[in-house]
Amino acid sequence: MKKYLAIITMQLINNIAYPGDFLGRSISIGIFLFIFAGLWGTTFRIAGTDSINGLTFANMMWYLMMAETIELGRPRTNRIISEQVKNGEVAYILNKPYNFLMYHFSFGVGDSLLRVAMNIGVGLLAAWLLAGPPPSLLGWGMALVTLIGAWILHFCMMALIGLAAFLVEETNSFELIYQKFVFVLGGMLLPLDMFPEWLQGIARALPFPYMMYTPARLFVKPDVELFWQMLGVQWLWVIALVFLLAIAYRGSERVLTVNGG
Amino acid sequence: MTSIEVHDLHKVFQTKRKAAGLGASVRALFKPEYREVEAVRQLSFQMESGELLGFIGPNGAGKSTTIKMLTGILHPTGGDAKVLGYVPWKERQKLAFHIGTVFGQRPQLWYHLPAIDTFTLFGKIYELDDRETKKRIDFLTEAFEIRDLLETPVRKLSLGQRMRCEVAASLLHRPKLILLDEPSIGLDVVAKQHIRDAIRRMNQEEGVGVLLTSHDAGDLEALCKRVIIINHGQIVYEDKVSNLKRKHLTSKLVEVRYAQEVPANFHLDGVEVLKVGRYGVKLRFDTAHTSVDKVMAHLSSVGDLVDITISDPPLEEVIAKIYREAPTRMSRRE
Numbered sequence: 001m002k003k004y005l006a007i008i009t010m011q012l013i014n015n016i017a018y019p020g021d022f023l024g025r026s027i028s029i030g031i032f033l034f035i036f037a038g039l040w041g042t043t044f045r046i047a048g049t050d051s052i053n054g055l056t057f058a059n060m061m062w063y064l065m066m067a068e069t070i071e072l073g074r075p076r077t078n079r080i081i082s083e084q085v086k087n088g089e090v091a092y093i094l095n096k097p098y099n100f101l102m103y104h105f106s107f108g109v110g111d112s113l114l115r116v117a118m119n120i121g122v123g124l125l126a127a128w129l130l131a132g133p134p135p136s137l138l139g140w141g142m143a144l145v146t147l148i149g150a151w152i153l154h155f156c157m158m159a160l161i162g163l164a165a166f167l168v169e170e171t172n173s174f175e176l177i178y179q180k181f182v183f184v185l186g187g188m189l190l191p192l193d194m195f196p197e198w199l200q201g202i203a204r205a206l207p208f209p210y211m212m213y214t215p216a217r218l219f220v221k222p223d224v225e226l227f228w229q230m231l232g233v234q235w236l237w238v239i240a241l242v243f244l245l246a247i248a249y250r251g252s253e254r255v256l257t258v259n260g261g
Numbered sequence: 262m263t264s265i266e267v268h269d270l271h272k273v274f275q276t277k278r279k280a281a282g283l284g285a286s287v288r289a290l291f292k293p294e295y296r297e298v299e300a301v302r303q304l305s306f307q308m309e310s311g312e313l314l315g316f317i318g319p320n321g322a323g324k325s326t327t328i329k330m331l332t333g334i335l336h337p338t339g340g341d342a343k344v345l346g347y348v349p350w351k352e353r354q355k356l357a358f359h360i361g362t363v364f365g366q367r368p369q370l371w372y373h374l375p376a377i378d379t380f381t382l383f384g385k386i387y388e389l390d391d392r393e394t395k396k397r398i399d400f401l402t403e404a405f406e407i408r409d410l411l412e413t414p415v416r417k418l419s420l421g422q423r424m425r426c427e428v429a430a431s432l433l434h435r436p437k438l439i440l441l442d443e444p445s446i447g448l449d450v451v452a453k454q455h456i457r458d459a460i461r462r463m464n465q466e467e468g469v470g471v472l473l474t475s476h477d478a479g480d481l482e483a484l485c486k487r488v489i490i491i492n493h494g495q496i497v498y499e500d501k502v503s504n505l506k507r508k509h510l511t512s513k514l515v516e517v518r519y520a521q522e523v524p525a526n527f528h529l530d531g532v533e534v535l536k537v538g539r540y541g542v543k544l545r546f547d548t549a550h551t552s553v554d555k556v557m558a559h560l561s562s563v564g565d566l567v568d569i570t571i572s573d574p575p576l577e578e579v580i581a582k583i584y585r586e587a588p589t590r591m592s593r594r595e
Contacts, residue, residue, distance in 0.1 A: 005385075006381075006382050006385035006386065007382070010371065013378060014371060017414070091329060091332075091362075091367070092364065092369040094333070094353065095333065095334055095353065095357050095360075095362055096386055097355075099354075256336075
């Protein structure tokens with residue numbers, strides 16, 4: 001376990017190597033929230049109502065703050081694996097005494113930790129200024145707990161896409177398709193509560209809402225019963241995707257082609 | 262004791278082929294064509310523990326593919342191999358504790374951080390305790406003369422400095438064997454010398470075996486006792502470096518300067534005259550066919566010798582000759 005903790009620490013240090021760039025990137029969540037505030041402010045004004053499908057303007061802003069934090073802080077494992085396959089660096093990753101997937105998991109944790117913390121910090125400030133005080137401590141607690149499962153689900157999907165690089169090298173297009181699913185069915189663009197019933201049904205049968213909607217929704221409207229229910233389904237998806245990832249890795253190892261002489 | 266045993270190792274890659282132009286690109290989308298490239302063909306060899314073995318060949322000969330199979334990164338299409346008793350592609354992680362690798366110009370050091378951070382990380386990854394890691398870093402920094410470089414971000418190091426750190430990092434866990442894939446590529450003479458000295462020292466002091474691929478014959482001459490020359494995925498020559506020199510370095514280059522003018526029709530049977538100048542000649546002869554005595558006697562009979570230089574042709578030339586003479590089967594199957 002020590003070696004994986006060391007990889008997490010190393011990537012944390014690596015992220016701090018360029019503080020200017022890091023701070024610059026953290027500001028983007030503030031810009032997104034500013035744009036969303038304009039859009040939703042207008043929507044609520046035109047609709048002439050304080051709440052749409054049970055969500056107020058403040059709920060919407062804090063929901064989007066959490067959703068953006070997840071989107072901007074999620075692991076980018078597919079890009080890293082793809083890059084390593086293309087430039088041949090994968091040779092060094094594979095010939096060390098650690099599990100390849102656990103290496104990327106730890107690398108991803110180290111990469112995300114600081115980004116998530118910074119996005120929460122900047123997002124908190126921006127959302128507070130735009131929409132008033134944040135949700136309750138219970139909301140924070142539920143969001144943080146479900147954030148862990150959400151992150152692991154993102155990691156599994158990104159790593160699955162990344163492993164495709166062993167075969168096809170370039171995986172950006174797969175990531176774009178995946179991202180669109182998370183945008184719509186994961187509830188990033190709109191909370192699922194805004195969807196018609198039938199679309200909500202489809203979304204809930206897939207893993208995407210548990211990557212995005214679950215933490216964001218519980219953050220703004222904490223509900224103990226819903227929390228346990230969503231947490232349970234989320235971890236069932238975690239188990240299923242981890243299992244799938246392990247099988248995919250075994251299969252892809254044999255077909256790897258390392259570029260370069 | 263044997264550290265590497267390879268029998269009939271074979272690797273075939275499938276690569277997409279596509280003619281130039283838009284039309285061909287569109288056709289390739291619907292009906293992709295593949296061709297098979299045999300990177301390594303029925304390779305068999307052995308390496309003893311602590312040996313310094315050179316694995317030489319031109320670009321695309323199959324050297325790196327072989328190394329990657331021996332470290333377990335690539336699965337072979339056929340054949341067997343054992344490295345330190347492990348089947349690499351089945352027991353990659355166990356094997357990783359006992360071998361070190363350096364792949365040419367690809368960095369294993371974290372690019373934006375000082376090398377000391379990667380060294381410390383490797384200590385954890387190879388499960389060394391902190392005290393042992395520190396002791397080992399102290400030893401390697403002295404052996405590779407990198408003490409002043411350790412705290413500089415890797416991206417700010419010169420290629421030569423970085424390569425010294427790379428090779429040192431690959432030795433942190435006291436491997437029994439290191440596989441160096443083109444460690445001197447792109448380095449200047451001094452940097453190459455530094456790396457070679459340090460590798461030789463590690464071999465002598467710690468008995469670490471070295472399998473070195475290179476297309477620089479200088480690496481071979483400076484480091485290796487035995488050489489395997491590979492071309493088109495096959496072994497074309499395998500012998501001690503000293504035998505390679507004895508058997509193939511039979512031709513001599515001679516340059517002579519005289520006190521008087523040299524006759525324009527300078528000639529000697531069995532000797533190839535490369536150049537005749539006003540006061541000097543340059544010639545080449547094969548010691549297997551023409552005796553050194555005879556050549557020297559003739560040279561001194563021509564006039565008063567002012568200066569004479571006798572040299573071997575560069576090893577590169579010898580190796581290139583071996584490549585040319587080796588059977589060159591087509592390496593591709595459509």
